[in-house]
Amino acid sequence: MESILEVTGLTMDFGGLRALDHLDLDVKKGEIAALIGPNGAGKTTFFNCITGIYNPTGGDIIIRPPKGQGRKERINGIKPNHVTERGMARTFQNIRLFQNMSVLENVMIGRHCRTRTGVAGAMLRFRSTIEEEQAMVDYSYAIIEKIGLARFVNDLAKNLPYGAQRRLEIARAMATDPFLLLLDEPAAGMNPQETRELDGLINKIRDEENIAILLIEHDMKLVMSLSDRIFVMDYGRKIAQGGPDEIKRDPTVIKAYLGEDPDA
Amino acid sequence: MLSFAEIRRSVLVSAWFMFLTFPVMVIRVNPIEEVVEWRWRNLIMVGAGSFLISFVWRYLIARKERGKKAAEAGRAGGPPLARRAAVHAGFHKPLMGALAVFVLIFPFLFSTYQVNIMATALIYVMLGLGLNIVIGLAGLLDLGYVAFYAVGAYAYALLNHHFGLGFWAVLPIGAVMGATFGILLGFPVLRLRGDYLAIVTLGFGEIIRLVLENWNDFSFGPSGIANIDRPGFFGVEMSLEAATNYVYYLLIGLVLMTIFFVNRLQNSRIGRAWIALREDEIACQAMGIDKTKTKLTAFALGATWAGMAGVVFAAKTTFINPASFTFLESAIILSIVVLGGMGSIPGVIVGALVLILLPEYLRAFSDYRMLLFGAILVIMMVFRPEGLIAGARRVYEFKGKKETSDTADGIHT
Amino acid sequence: MEYFLELFLGGLTRGSIYALIALGYTMVYGIIELINFAHGEIYMIGAFTALIFASVFTLLGFNDLSILLLASLAAVTWASAYGYTIEKLAYKPLRKAPRLSALISAIGMSIFLQNYVLLAQTSDFLPFPRLIPHFSFMDPIVHVIGSAELVILITTAVVMIALTLLIKFTKLGKAMRATAQDRDMALLSGVNINKVISFTFIIGSFTAAVGGVLIASHIGMINFYIxxxxGIKAFTAAVLGGIGSVPGAVLGGMVLGWTESFATGYVSSDYEDVFAFSLxxxxxxxxxxxxxxxxxTQKV
Known part of the structure; x- marks a missing residue:
């Protein structure tokens, strides 16, 4: 299987602190990959580097979008909006919705980079503007239905229950037509019931939408049941990688999680 | 219910304010004649006033806290009665009709003086709606907005003075000049954080004013430019009264156009991007929105309206000088937007009418005008940041549901 | 050379005053990330309070030195009281609100205070008494630097040093630094945030009032608009030096003072304020x- 995202030797320094240390990671077409590791291992920093929020100190981030969705490209240091335009969309660990916009509008914002209406179109409402707007509403509504938020469609994002807010983040990211979805702790703060639903949802996105997924997650049950491959990080380095069963048995991983004495 | 503790607190507050305001409110010195005036009456007024206000203040703070808790507990109620009534078509249509008739026959009901004041208020409505794009929708605090107003006014005054260009020729030029200045000034500063942006725009505004004041060859300095032509109407000679009425109707037209366009903008792809930017810059970028471009569009469009308003202002007053474009003018427009409701078109209109007409009609207010504006900014931010009429767009017009969005009606609002 | 020296010292004096006011901005910004727009008004109220009390004491027949001391004492007392009250009324309720809300509130407070003084006192310029006495030992160099300038420079230096020591070595200073670093963490570690913020406003207002008295008696005129x-210039100084940093405020004040002094001296005095704003x-x-x-780096 070909990789659609290939990260090699990614390094990020903050002043004297090395947050990422020559990290290698790749995501293949149609796979669900997970990035795990103790708090402060550098997982979110990794997301911020590959989505253009930080400009990494070293290494290569290369995307190979599936046929018809773009070309192979090194995307180090490009702006976040350009990363999204190229087909990688993300969610945030600490939910960052547009609080005072409705659910529908939040998702429509995701369509922004796939639509064209400019100032003149907005003021004069050409026929093409109206059609584009209608298409946007339909497309967004379809996603909202798929993600199971249809009953909230006109509610303000801030009035949504917590679990629904997390799902809305996913819906919003999906609206940008990504080939790879980056989910930062999608299950954080969810109850077991919501987590089970999320498991189904993520699988559905992969199977039905053909979107590959890379997720950061602390809920090991979810990670093990969802992932095809797992990458484990500690102190900015990758310490292991493999299928769920391999990872479960890997002594380095166990040590990193349980904090065992290296000499023991 | 007034408990003893409550009263004691208010007494303490009152004593504190009597102490605080003592030098400024009570003593007034005349250093030339070397006399000191003791105004003890003021002390009593401050004491009594702060005693009473402290109850209201605490009540409002407590109410706000309760409101917050209710919202957190998910008990957010439906839209307030006033909005439901306004949205309800059966109520809405006759109301709008009556308003339209009133606006049209206004010049026949009132004196030229009144019409003139109303025209001034309408200029502020335009300015408020323009600034609302920048502050209310895009969340960019522009404290130098008046600079673009000055650009428009001077564009007309100078083009009229040197080349004899008429109002209708310069109106679009003023708009373009405003937009151009918006882009020129906006481009370097829009990557700054919100509060720095506010200060830089304030700096720019002051620089433009100071240049107008000192560059005599270009702008005629502090003495300004007089005898600017009023707007023409196919070369018809008009009496002062007719000219005033004409400006009034012209402004009504411009305000309607502004409302029309701003309304369309805020419900468009561009407008949604502005609001998203206001809500969360980082998430906005992560969703594929070009931050700089989006900010620049808002900034330039806001400036466009200020430019147009400037042209109308110069044509209406026939005289302009730099004193009309101080920071205080920016602050007044800001107060209008804040009082009315950031991001709310009806709010801004009400805000402008209240703030401009109230001091004109209640003479007692006019001395305290700026004091009132300052207090409004503080009080609104503390107790009602959403303004008198909260942004109506928050309830989105698209029904979203399949059955309604299939009808083309979903889009026409 | 003489002209240059004159401009240099003029800039230094001017810069000291900017620095004194800039301290209030920088400390408040360091702690609650708010541009306290009303800070310039505190300085103005400080100067007015000094003027009012100096006049009263003059009429009561006090001698010059006691007038200077009592008027300055009154100025710092009331300025601090205003600073404290403003924070409680206009900023404290907005701590959790978006930053722009607090900034708008601060602008409102600034406009309010200006007009409050305008209405309660006067819109005219008032002559400010020469509170700083003339030192005879300065006579030989008075054409280069006068007594007032000397007092301004010394006072500024003393205030800076005292403030640096306060922030570095006292418990309050430690609490201030902790609050500036991470407000929630400081709260959890038992720092009384409200008290720290109040103190910051009081100290900032105190130094602004000192600046107000000094500059007013140097220039000899005040009105409600000063x-x-x-305020904007002092803010410029604070940003110039690096907002949040006490030595930065001093450095920024000096740089701004010299820029203005040399630019008006060698280029044009018409554009005095334009230089500051451009900077x-x-x-x-x-x-x-x-x-x-x-x-x-922005936190995500």
């Missing part, structure tokens, strides 16, 4: 972290 321009715009565009500040 705070606005001085503000340029520094914010090209180096918003200031001369001594460090750039910060």
């Amino acid at each position: 705070g606005f321009i001085a 503000l715009v340029l520094i914010l565009i090209f180096r918003p972290e200031g001369i001594l500040g460090r750039s910060t």
Whole structure:
């Protein structure tokens, strides 16, 4: 299987602190990959580097979008909006919705980079503007239905229950037509019931939408049941990688999680 | 219910304010004649006033806290009665009709003086709606907005003075000049954080004013430019009264156009991007929105309206000088937007009418005008940041549901 | 050379005053990330309070030195009281609100205070008594630097040192630094945040009032509007040096003072304020972290 995202030797320094240390990671077409590791291992920093929020100190981030969705490209240091335009969309660990916009509008914002209406179109409402707007509403509504938020469609994002807010983040990211979805702790703060639903949802996105997924997650049950491959990080380095069963048995991983004495 | 503790607190507050305001409110010195005036009456007024206000203040703070808790507990109620009534078509249509008739026959009901004041208020409505794009929708605090107003006014005054260009020729030029200045000034500063942006725009505004004041060859300095032509109407000679009425109707037209366009903008792809930017810059970028471009569009469009308003202002007053474009003018427009409701078109209109007409009609207010504006900014931010009429767009017009969005009606609002 | 020296010292004096006012901005910004727009008005109220009390004491027949001391004492007392009250009324309720809300509130407070003084006192310029006595030992060099300038420079230096010591070595200073670093963490560690913020406003207002008294007796004229321009310039100084940093405020004040002094001396005095504003715009565009500040990475 070909990789659609290939990260090699990614390094990020903050002043004297090395947050990422020559990290290698790749995501293949149609796979669900997970990035795990103790708090402060550098997982979110990794997301911020590959989505253009930080400009990494070293290494290569290369995307190979599936046929018809773009070309192979090194995307180090490009702006976040350009990363999204190229087909990688993300969610945030600490939910960052547009609080005072409705659910529908939040998702429509995701369509922004796939639509064209400019100032003149907005003021004069050409026929093409109206059609584009209608298409946007339909497309967004379809996603909202798929993600199971249809009953909230006109509610303000801030009035949504917590679990629904997390799902809305996913819906919003999906609206940008990504080939790879980056989910930062999608299950954080969810109850077991919501987590089970999320498991189904993520699988559905992969199977039905053909979107590959890379997720950061602390809920090991979810990670093990969802992932095809797992990458484990500690102190900015990758310490292991493999299928769920391999990872479960890997002594380095166990040590990193349980904090065992290296000499023991 | 007034408990003893409550009263004691208010007494303490009152004593504190009597102490605080003592030098400024009570003593007034005349250093030339070397006399000191003791105004003890003021002390009593401050004491009594702060005693009473402290109850209201605490009540409002407590109410706000309760409101917050209710919202957190998910008990957010439906839209307030006033909005439901306004949205309800059966109520809405006759109301709008009556308003339209009133606006049209206004010049026949009132004196030229009144019409003139109303025209001034309408200029502020335009300015408020323009600034609302920048502050209310895009969340960019522009404290130098008046600079673009000055650009428009001077564009007309100078083009009229040197080349004899008429109002209708310069109106679009003023708009373009405003937009151009918006882009020129906006481009370097829009990557700054919100509060720095506010200060830089304030700096720019002051620089433009100071240049107008000192560059005599270009702008005629502090003495300004007089005898600017009023707007023409196919070369018809008009009496002062007719000219005033004409400006009034012209402004009504411009305000309607502004409302029309701003309304369309805020419900468009561009407008949604502005609001998203206001809500969360980082998430906005992560969703594929070009931050700089989006900010620049808002900034330039806001400036466009200020430019147009400037042209109308110069044509209406026939005289302009730099004193009309101080920071205080920016602050007044800001107060209008804040009082009315950031991001709310009806709010801004009400805000402008209240703030401009109230001091004109209640003479007692006019001395305290700026004091009132300052207090409004503080009080609104503390107790009602959403303004008198909260942004109506928050309830989105698209029904979203399949059955309604299939009808083309979903889009026409 | 003489002219240059004159401009240099003039800039130094001017810069000291900017520095004194800039301290209030920088400390408040360091702690609650708010541009306290009303800070210039505190300075103005400080100067007015000094003027009012100096006049009263003059009429009561006090001698010059006791007038200076009592008027300055009154100025710092009331300025601090205003600073404290403003924070409680206009900023404290907005601590959790978006930052722009607090800034708008601050602008409102500034306009309110200006007009409050305008209405309660006068819109005219008032002559400010020469509170700083003339030292005869300065006579030989008085054409270069006068007694008032000397007092301004010494006072500024003393205030800076005292403030630096306060922040570095006292418990309050430690609490202030902790609050500036991470408000929630400081709260959890038992720092009384409200008290720290109040103290910050009081100290900032105190130094602004000192600046107000000094500059007013140096220039000899005040009105209700002096705070606005001085406030923006002092803010420029604070940003120039690196907002949040005490030595930065001093450095920024000096740089701004010299810029103005030399620019008006050698270029044109018509554009005095334009130089300051241009410097503000340029520094914010090209180096918003200031001369001594460090750039910060946004938290995601």
